[in-house]
Amino acid sequence: MKKICTFSASNSADSINRTLLNIAADKITGHKINVIDIRDFSMPMYSLDKEKQDGFPATATQLRALFAEQDAFIIAIPEHNGSMPAVFKNVIDWLSRLVDQQQPIFASKPVFLLSTSPGANGGSTNLQSLTQLMPWWGADVRGSYSLGSFYENFFEGQLNLEHDRRLCDGIAEFVLHLQDATTVA
Ligand SMILES: Cc1cc2nc3c(=O)[nH]c(=O)nc-3n(C[C@H](O)[C@H](O)[C@H](O)COP(=O)(O)O)c2cc1C
Numbered sequence: 001m002k003k004i005c006t007f008s009a010s011n012s013a014d015s016i017n018r019t020l021l022n023i024a025a026d027k028i029t030g031h032k033i034n035v036i037d038i039r040d041f042s043m044p045m046y047s048l049d050k051e052k053q054d055g056f057p058a059t060a061t062q063l064r065a066l067f068a069e070q071d072a073f074i075i076a077i078p079e080h081n082g083s084m085p086a087v088f089k090n091v092i093d094w095l096s097r098l099v100d101q102q103q104p105i106f107a108s109k110p111v112f113l114l115s116t117s118p119g120a121n122g123g124s125t126n127l128q129s130l131t132q133l134m135p136w137w138g139a140d141v142r143g144s145y146s147l148g149s150f151y152e153n154f155f156e157g158q159l160n161l162e163h164d165r166r167l168c169d170g171i172a173e174f175v176l177h178l179q180d181a182t183t184v185a
Pocket residue numbers: 008010011012014015016017018078079080081082083116117118119121122123
């Protein structure tokens with residue numbers, strides 16, 4: 001059994017990415033799902049001056065410790081202006097200052113990326129960039145799924161069947177791969 005940390009990289013109370021994340025997480029059985037909310041780890045905007053003056057926010061050290069305990073991650077990331085939301089980049093900036101280069105933020109652990117948006121593109125521009133970028137932060141990106149036109153494809157609490165099947169396939173492949181992943185003691 002692996003410990004899979006899931007979170008939406010959105011600070012919106014009604015995050016549609018959190019909705020998609022929960023649908024994806026519900027498809028997993030036989031593993032421990034640790035759902036976190038990044039709004040519980042709010043951090044000031046990173047600056048070198050702030051770090052020098054005040055040190056690290058307790059939320060950054062807590063999140064670092066929490067990440068270290070996980071075996072894998074599923075992260076749903078909204079697209080803001082073709083890129084990642086500022087709140088997520090800010091978390092990455094703080095954590096990158098706390099970890100060393102030998103053991104970067106995601107420590108070579110498997111990561112599955114999700115994204116959705118009201119537009120047809122579903123945040124896939126950002127998802128493609130992150131697939132290239134996240135290995136620099138130590139993520140072993142093992143798959144991704146993007147859902148376009150969220151409000152047309154999610155209604156009455158259900159994902160459209162075709163999209164649900166594709167999400168199921170993506171998650172199943174990710175979970176299969178976890179058998180070979182390292183388990184954190
Ligand atoms: C500042 C801002 C920029 C946005 N830029 C994009 C974008 O580039 N592509 C896109 O598909 N949606 C974009 N959107 C719409 C978001 O996809 C939409 O707000 C979505 O609900 C965000 O996900 P969340 O609900 O999980 O926070 C943007 C929204 C905001 C607030």
